[in-house]
Amino acid sequence: MDFLSLPKRTSGNRTxxxxxxxxxxxxxxxxxxxxxxxxxxxxxxxxxxxxxxxTPNINKKVQLYQEYNVKPYCGGTLFEKSYFQNKIPEYLSYLRNLGIEWIEVSNGTLEIPLRERLQIISELKEEFHVIAEVGSKDADKEMPISEWREEINLLLNAGCKYVITEGRDSGTSGIYEKCGTIKTDLIQELLQDIDPNKIIFEAPSSKHQMYFIKEIGPNVNLGNVKIIDVLILEAQRLGLRSETFYLEDIECNLL
Structure with a gap:
């Protein structure tokens, strides 16, 4: 029985x-x-x-996700390993055999030139739903805000469904400082020019997730969420945690 007024959430086959x-x-x-x-x-x-x-029984795992209408894809490291060993055609065959329809094009470990990534995306988008990633896993590498903005826009214009902002599963690189602090100036600048509905912000901890929920709204796209934390995250989105308690009962981001 629903009796509380809560922020409205997208549902079903969400975009x-x-x-x-x-x-x-x-x-x-x-x-x-x-x-x-x-x-x-x-x-x-x-x-x-x-x-x-x-992964043992990888076929069964992929099928299980799909049976529950969850879209599986392989982490960008597998793409980069295949790229490094000149095995991209074999990697694509691997995905086809598994029935995986989504692919990540990343450069978190390798420095793949942007022009080359854009070309790869333009070729892959006819067959796969492409997700690209911006930012390095190396916490010592700093990208100017202007480069973040330009790269995200170019990747989206090339045909990516979404762009992921690098944060690692530790929240210590990319959009985060080494200590885990969010680069708020970077986020604020990106939000001025780019549709947040097209960005997946990597947010591995509750602290990171709550920042984006309060900054963008309950319908922000969040990635690198630990699978055991999904219920906690949903409660946070709905204002059912102290830090998000006062989220308004409005259709936030329902554009």
Whole structure:
């Protein structure tokens, strides 16, 4: 029985308000139990780093996600490993055989020239839903805000469904300082020119998630969410935690 006034959430086959979880090897039986209860608040599942390549029963895991209407894809590290070894055609065949329709084009470890990534995206977008990532996993590498803005816009214009802002599963690089502090100036600048519904902000901790919820609204796209934390995140989105308690009962970001 619903009796509280809560912020409105997107639902069903969402195009924004996304929760993208990271799966670092959740056992198949455990995953089935999680999805049975929480699949309605999970939209995308990243098979973290290159773990898909060594995951037992990977076909069954992919099929399980799809049965619960969750979109699985392989972490960008597997793309970069394939690129480094000149195995992109083999990687694409691997995805086709698994029935995976989403692909991440990243350069978090390698420095793949932007022009080359844009060309790859233009070729892949005819067959796959492409997600690109901006930012380095190296916390010592700093990108000017102007480059963040330009790169995100170019990637979206090239045909990406979404662009991920790098944050790692530790929240210590990309849009975060080494100590885990959010680069708020960067976020504020990006929000001035770019539709937040097209960005997936990596936010591995509750502290990070709550910042974006309060800054953008309950329907912000969040990634690198631990699969065991999806219910906590949904409660935060709905103002059911002290830090988000006063979110207004309005259709935030329902454009």
């Amino acid at each position: 924004f308000g996304l929760t993208s979880v990271v799966d670092f090897g959740t056992p198949l039986g455990e995953l089935k139990n999680i999805l049975a209860d929480y699949s309605h608040i999970i939209d995308i599942a990243k098979l973290g780093i290159g773990s898909a390549y060594v």
